[in-house]
Amino acid sequence: MSKTFKRGRHHAAPHETAPDTERLIARLWFEPVLSFQYRCAANDAVEVRSRSHAPLYVFCDDGWRVRMADGVHLANKGDILFLPRGGVHLVFRDEQVVPRGIEDLVRAGFRNRHGVYAVGSEHDALVAGSFFETSALMEHPLMALLPEVVHCKAGEGAGDARVVDWVRWISDLDAGNAMAMGPSINGILRMLLSRHFADPAHAVGLEAAxxxxxxxxxxxxxxxxxxxxxxxxxxxxxxxxxxxxxxxxxxxxxxxxxxxxxxxxxxxxxxxxxxxxxxxxxxxxxxxxxxxxxxxxxxxxxxxxxxxxxxxxxxx
Incomplete structure (x- = not known):
């Protein structure tokens, strides 16, 4: 039996993901239900009410707000926000605006290419990302350990400026490569988990996870x-x-x-x-x-x- 399977043989150093956890993360893949690029005007806001779909948001501009049950999360360019259990939340830039549901956005018109949906045209700010099936996420042992909200600030690993620029480009149906959206978002998800579990406050080996x-x-x-x-x-x-x-x-x-x-x-x-x-x-x-x-x-x-x-x- 290899050392990997023996208890107590390896302890992750501070800010280092335990090797057994890292190997699980490296094999992680979830098929998005849909991916999107949302171009938000100043007078727009979107309400998401589903617990069956879990969003990962990549914020490509400054000045975003995400209101959840625990309060408002501020998000700027380079921030990544992941809600592994879904749940009711509001994505907006102006708190005074009356929000629209996703269904309203769909009725207002969207374009779709290779499973990536583009909503809006002229915009003050842009967010892109994917929705996943919550039930599929929760079957994965590491996903089940995540908190309700995982917020990676710009510059903290997954929130690299080059990553954000890449997502902005591939989610653009006119200029990008929409087929790369699924693999790219999964890559960001893996980076997000590596960073989360490398934090000593969250670090776990597979024995605990x-x-x-x-x-x-x-x-x-x-x-x-x-x-x-x-x-x-x-x-x-x-x-x-x-x-x-x-x-x-x-x-x-x-x-x-x-x-x-x-x-x-x-x-x-x-x-x-x-x-x-x-x-x-x-x-x-x-x-x-x-x-x-x-x-x-x-x-x-x-x-x-x-x-x-x-x-x-x-x-x-």
Whole structure:
């Protein structure tokens, strides 16, 4: 058994993400429900009421406000705001303006290219980003540990000026490359998590993180994320945790809300989506890396999980 799986062998230095946590972050990928570029006039404001969709906002200009239950968050150019559990919030620049709902914006007209929606035309300020399924985020062990709001200020890692300029460009349907929006936002999300868990106040190793209150499950979680191609069984995963099959299955389902092999299925689909988007592999190549015999089998499972077949990739 490698040192990675042994308790107490490594302690992250201050401002350094624990290596087991960093490896989970490196494999993280979530398919956006939609991505957007919102050009906000001075007399405009948007209210978001959904708890089923979690936004990540990249602020490309100064002077933004985001009102939530805990108060108002000030955001300027380079700030990144992530709400992993969604929730009611108001995005605005002038507090006196009567807000519009997202549905109102859609009715007012938008353009769509490769899943990126552009709203507004003339603008005083711009914000871009993506919405994710909250339920999918909360299945990931690290996401479940995040607070209601993760706010990365400009210059603090993920909020680099070059990152913001890149997002501004790719989300511009006239000048950018909208197909790069998903991979780019996922890259920002990974940087955001690395920075968050590198903070000594939030730093956790996998022993504390994936199982939340049940640290004994950590070895199995890491194994599934690091070796998705293996033919895992509940017995094999239970053995890694030194638990009986029934005790492991019960505790895992209680902690993650999914049986172990269902959790493995979703993990494989997220890894497959990341590989297809970021590395431009064929379905057959990706299938081998996530435990499927061929691209056709992977495509069927992917459609069952997401409702669509893998898009824009070479067929087997």
């Amino acid at each position: 994936p199982g939340r209150r049940d640290r004994q499950l950590s070895t199995a979680v890491l194994a599934m994320h690091e070796h998705p191609a293996r033919n895992w069984t509940v017995d094999a995963l239970a053995a890694l945790c030194h638990l009986s099959r029934s005790a492991f299955a019960s505790r895992f389902s209680q902690q993650f809300g999914l049986p172990p092999l269902r959790y493995l299925f979703h993990t494989r689909m997220r890894i497959a989506a990341r590989l297809l988007k970021e590395q431009r592999l064929t379905l057959d190549q990706v299938a081998q890396q996530v435990g499927y015999s061929n691209g056709l089998a992977l495509s069927r499972s992917f459609k069952r999980a997401t409702g669509m077949r893998p898009r824009g990739q070479a067929q087997p």
